Amino acid sequence: MTAHAGVLCSHCLLHIGPRAMRRTLNGESCAFCCYGCCIAYQVKSGRNEEWEAAWLLIRLGVGGFLSMNIMLFSLLVYTGVDARMLPWIHVLLWAFATPAVVILGEPFLRETWCNITQGRLASSTLIVVSVSAAYLYSVVAVLERSTYVYFDTATMVLMLFTVGRYLEAAGRARAARDLEPLLAAESEYATVVSGRSETRRPVREVSAGILVRVRPGERIPVDGVVVEGESHTDEAVITGESRQVAKAAGSPVIAGSVNLDGPLLIQSSRAGTATRWAQICRSVRDALIRRSPTQRIADRVVGAFVPFVLILGGATALYWGQRLPFDRALLVGLAVLVVACPCAVGLAAPLATSLGIGRLARCGCLVRDPAALEALARARLLAFDKTGTLTSGRARVVAIESDGTAIDEVLARAAGLERHSEHGLAHAIGMTAAARGLEPVIARDVRTVPGRGILGNAKGQPVAAGNGALMHGLGWPLSQGLAELGRSMEARGHSVVYVGWGEQVHAVLSFDDTPLAEARTTIEALRGRGMRVTLLTGDLAQSAQRIAAAVGVRLGDIQAGLSPEAKLTALDRYRQRNEPAAMVGDGLNDALVLARADVGIAVGSATDLARETAAVVLPSHGLWLLPWVVDVARAVRLTIFTNLMWAFGYNLVALTLAVLGLLQPVLAAAVMAGSSILVVVNSLRLERLPDPLPSPMAERSSLDEQSVAHNVALAPVFERGRSTRSAE
Amino acid sequence: MTYYITLFAAGFAGSFHCIGMCGGFACALGRDPHGHGSTVLRHLLYNAGRLTTYCFLGALAGALGQVICTPQGVTVSLLRGSLDAGQRLLAIAAGLLMIGMALQFFGLLQRFHHLAAGFGGSTFVLSLRSLLTARSRAAPLAFGVFNGFLPCPLVYAFVAEAASTAAAFPGFLTMAAFGLGTFPAMLMMGGVGRALAPAWRRRGVWLAGSYILLLGLITLGRGILPIAAHIGHAWPGEYPT
Numbered sequence: 002m003t004a005h006a007g008v009l010c011s012h013c014l015l016h017i018g019p020r021a022m023r024r025t026l027n028g029e030s031c032a033f034c035c036y037g038c039c040i041a042y043q044v045k046s047g048r049n050e051e052w053e054a055a056w057l058l059i060r061l062g063v064g065g066f067l068s069m070n071i072m073l074f075s076l077l078v079y080t081g082v083d084a085r086m087l088p089w090i091h092v093l094l095w096a097f098a099t100p101a102v103v104i105l106g107e108p109f110l111r112e113t114w115c116n117i118t119q120g121r122l123a124s125s126t127l128i129v130v131s132v133s134a135a136y137l138y139s140v141v142a143v144l145e146r147s148t149y150v151y152f153d154t155a156t157m158v159l160m161l162f163t164v165g166r167y168l169e170a171a172g173r174a175r176a177a178r179d180l181e182p183l184l185a186a187e188s189e190y191a192t193v194v195s196g197r198s199e200t201r202r203p204v205r206e207v208s209a210g211i212l213v214r215v216r217p218g219e220r221i222p223v224d225g226v227v228v229e230g231e232s233h234t235d236e237a238v239i240t241g242e243s244r245q246v247a248k249a250a251g252s253p254v255i256a257g258s259v260n261l262d263g264p265l266l267i268q269s270s271r272a273g274t275a276t277r278w279a280q281i282c283r284s285v286r287d288a289l290i291r292r293s294p295t296q297r298i299a300d301r302v303v304g305a306f307v308p309f310v311l312i313l314g315g316a317t318a319l320y321w322g323q324r325l326p327f328d329r330a331l332l333v334g335l336a337v338l339v340v341a342c343p344c345a346v347g348l349a350a351p352l353a354t355s356l357g358i359g360r361l362a363r364c365g366c367l368v369r370d371p372a373a374l375e376a377l378a379r380a381r382l383l384a385f386d387k388t389g390t391l392t393s394g395r396a397r398v399v400a401i402e403s404d405g406t407a408i409d410e411v412l413a414r415a416a417g418l419e420r421h422s423e424h425g426l427a428h429a430i431g432m433t434a435a436a437r438g439l440e441p442v443i444a445r446d447v448r449t450v451p452g453r454g455i456l457g458n459a460k461g462q463p464v465a466a467g468n469g470a471l472m473h474g475l476g477w478p479l480s481q482g483l484a485e486l487g488r489s490m491e492a493r494g495h496s497v498v499y500v501g502w503g504e505q506v507h508a509v510l511s512f513d514d515t516p517l518a519e520a521r522t523t524i525e526a527l528r529g530r531g532m533r534v535t536l537l538t539g540d541l542a543q544s545a546q547r548i549a550a551a552v553g554v555r556l557g558d559i560q561a562g563l564s565p566e567a568k569l570t571a572l573d574r575y576r577q578r579n580e581p582a583a584m585v586g587d588g589l590n591d592a593l594v595l596a597r598a599d600v601g602i603a604v605g606s607a608t609d610l611a612r613e614t615a616a617v618v619l620p621s622h623g624l625w626l627l628p629w630v631v632d633v634a635r636a637v638r639l640t641i642f643t644n645l646m647w648a649f650g651y652n653l654v655a656l657t658l659a660v661l662g663l664l665q666p667v668l669a670a671a672v673m674a675g676s677s678i679l680v681v682v683n684s685l686r687l688e689r690l691p692d693p694l695p696s697p698m699a700e701r702s703s704l705d706e707q708s709v710a711h712n713v714a715l716a717p718v719f720e721r722g723r724s725t726r727s728a729e
Numbered sequence: 730m731t732y733y734i735t736l737f738a739a740g741f742a743g744s745f746h747c748i749g750m751c752g753g754f755a756c757a758l759g760r761d762p763h764g765h766g767s768t769v770l771r772h773l774l775y776n777a778g779r780l781t782t783y784c785f786l787g788a789l790a791g792a793l794g795q796v797i798c799t800p801q802g803v804t805v806s807l808l809r810g811s812l813d814a815g816q817r818l819l820a821i822a823a824g825l826l827m828i829g830m831a832l833q834f835f836g837l838l839q840r841f842h843h844l845a846a847g848f849g850g851s852t853f854v855l856s857l858r859s860l861l862t863a864r865s866r867a868a869p870l871a872f873g874v875f876n877g878f879l880p881c882p883l884v885y886a887f888v889a890e891a892a893s894t895a896a897a898f899p900g901f902l903t904m905a906a907f908g909l910g911t912f913p914a915m916l917m918m919g920g921v922g923r924a925l926a927p928a929w930r931r932r933g934v935w936l937a938g939s940y941i942l943l944l945g946l947i948t949l950g951r952g953i954l955p956i957a958a959h960i961g962h963a964w965p966g967e968y969p970t
Contacts, residue, residue, distance in 0.1 A: 058860055062871020066778050069785040076788055080898045
């Protein structure tokens with residue numbers, strides 16, 4: 002909590018904004034976005050026995066007591082009392098109303114004053130003006146012994162707005178539930194074990210190599226490795242998939258995942274502030290603090306609205322003053338002020354946005370800026386990068402051509418040799434051999450020839466696997482047919498490895514990146530949502546077309562062989578034709594485009610979140626979440642839109658009724674309080690959005706799971722493989 | 730007047746049910762270290778707060794009933810002898826609600842109980858505990874005000890009864906009579922502490938149940954029976970105008 006701009010409300014986690022209040026509760030300094038949150042927070046965390054917390058509730062209770070009594074005595078007056086009693090009842094009402102107005106009105110007055118000193122007119126100004134007008138008029142009426150006083154109006158308006166703010170804040174806190182685990186990383190404590198003692202320490206003080214105990218039901222505070230214990234964890238916050246992962250000694254665990262059923266002793270592998278969870282926490286906090294473009298417009302409208310309503314209220318009172326007695330005309334004017342209080346407008350966008358961001362973040366999808374969410378909702382064009390986005394980014398054997406030798410023998414010999422290599426292609430050969438249940442032929446005297454391949458001896462014969470240059474260098478003959486096949490495969494953008502033994506080349510293996518299992522369904526789902534899908538890639542046209550055909554991108558929507566700058570130009574061209582364009586990439590070799598697109602979406606990015614340029618970040622293997630993310634973005638936008646329509650429309654209708662003198666001020670206050678509660682309820686509907694459909698990943702074989710695990714370790718090798726290829 | 734005396738008695742009988750929850754609060758409010766007078770003041774303030782809330786709820790429910798009964802928004806004198814259709818419906822609804830509450834006192838309709846008491850009251854109660862220990866003189870008053878809003882089947886039953894009177898003032902009087910009826914027991918709880926034996930409490934709950942059942946049946950009868958006019962005359966006829 003350093004700068005004023007970066008603070009979220011302690012209760013509802015919305016940006017505190019101009020209505021900010023600060024209190025010290027339970028020894029912690031808390032900031033609240035409004036009076037309602039201040040009350041609701043104290044009601045929620047009622048464990049405290051501190052003076053200040055109780056004092057607020059006492060004031061509310063006493064205020065309620067006084068205003069309810071005023072209401073009841075006014076009721077007595079309305080049902081008719083002796084004319085001699087009337088002045089005394091009025092004095093009694095005055096006696097009740099004065100403390101009630103002071104007690105209940107003080108927060109509104111303070112808010113108004115704070116805003117006026119900053120040169121703004123907040124919506125609370127309307128409440129203050131109307132309540133003080135009703136009160137002052139009634140005081141004069143008591144002194145002049147006239148028949149009507151309006152103390153009940155003054156206090157009931159205050160009471161209703163207070164209750165309205167409380168209920169609204171209580172509703173908003175529900176919206177914050179999804180966000181709490183994500184923001185907890187900064188305030189979480191870890192149970193640090195040193196020797197026999199266990200101490201609770203803030204996560205930010207935990208460094209690498211420290212032992213941490215995590216009990217069942219607790220959140221794992223640090224990245225690390227299990228030293229002791231067995232349990233299951235739920236890693237949904239990080240991976241986006243809510244399923245139980247078994248953990249035992251030696252298993253890696255991720256900070257932010259929930260330890261489900263057994264105690265674990267974990268050795269942390271990095272500092273508590275360097276975990277992905279902590280990065281997510283910072284990213285979510287940043288996103289919540291930013292205002293969405295719609296909200297900025299709405300705020301500006303509210304700013305102009307308040308003075309307008311003040312003038313309108315005055316004009317209405319003057320107009321009716323010529324036709325009605327002064328007190329009735331005043332009431333009509335007050336009803337105008339009260340009913341026009343634009344509390345709901347200020348709430349329309351932030352609540353929906355924070356619900357959307359929380360909902361997405363709970364499934365591992367991060368949004369850096371509310372504006373990105375709105376742009377994604379409007380986007381009709383989605384451009385995909387190919388490698389690592391629609392494809393796995395890992396090589397796989399796609400074809401084996403031999404001179405008549407059995408394929409299994411080729412694979413067994415090649416696998417025996419490649420076991421000694423860490424190259425990405427070598428790994429692919431090993432995987433294919435294992436998938437066919439082959440026993441690798443053991444090779445000896447193995448040595449690698451950098452940039453060419455690998456050599457060894459097996460079954461008393463020299464064996465080699467590598468590119469054409471290696472075979473050429475060895476002087477091993479290559480049959481015309483194999484050479485031709487190899488060349489055509491290379492022309493199609495495949496990587497090629499020749500395998501030979503006994504001083505002859507026997508086979509050629511071609512490798513390709515494979516489309517992700519979920520790519521086709523994802524693209525179909527996006528198209529079903531009315532989006533145009535294109536492929537922008539730096540790869541060769543042939544390989545782009547093959548992948549496009551496999552994942553279901555139309556041939557006319559492919560642009561291949563593009564440099565990053567060319568991708569940007571292509572995207573700009575689309576943008577001129579269409580609405581905002583979104584770019585989906587892996588965040589590695591397309592960072593420039595992701596940063597400059599209207600919405601940059603990074604999938605499974607391994608890069609540091611802090612340096613991430615994309616506005617939306619999906620978890621690793623999270624491509625399948627994309628249609629759901631679009632759904633959420635659209636639902637958020639629709640909610641903001643309906644909220645604004647409701648808030649403004651409601652204001653407009655109610656305002657018209659009030660100007661026509663058809664609305665009592667107390668009823669107007671009830672209507673207004675109801676309006677903001679309706680906005681909250683409408684926004685909370687976002688909670689009921691369906692979860693993302695279960696991923697097709699669950700169907701993947703366990704073999705593939707292993708390869709995922711390996712991939713983490715071998716990532717640099719693949720990088721090298723890919724860069725050599727693109728250099729070619 | 731008989732009507733309100735009946736309500737007072739029902740409140741008195743029902744208050745033995747209150748001892749379970751609100752009585753606990755009254756005990757917790759306890760004695761004031763400043764002496765006997767201060768203790769009495771504390772409990773009077775607490776009960777005044779509670780009573781105010783009840784009266785307010787009664788007036789509100791009555792006004793709501795009036796809005797339902799007169800959809801045109803024109804104030805109609807409700808006491809013209811016969812009951813109109815809207816008020817009959819209201820009486821039926823209130824009567825059924827009261828019978829439901831009463832059955833629940835006898836240990837039936839437990840699900841109904843969860844429905845009645847499940848409006849997030851627990852967190853509210855928790856936060857109110859801070860008021861019990863606060864040293865301020867006004868704290869018992871504030872506590873009483875909030876206490877009145879706590880979900881309680883007994884209060885619901887009487888609020889329904891108040892709504893069926895279909896006017897703010899009789900609604901207010903209904904709840905006032907009920908609230909005053911609960912006064913003695915609650916004051917006693919504050920004074921004598923936990924002196925009441927469990928057997929007596931059970932008897933109290935049965936008594937409360939019977940009373941509310943009877944009241945519910947009569948209210949229902951006002952809505953259904955063709956001769957309702959008689960009962961209707963006998964009771965609402967005595968509403969002060």
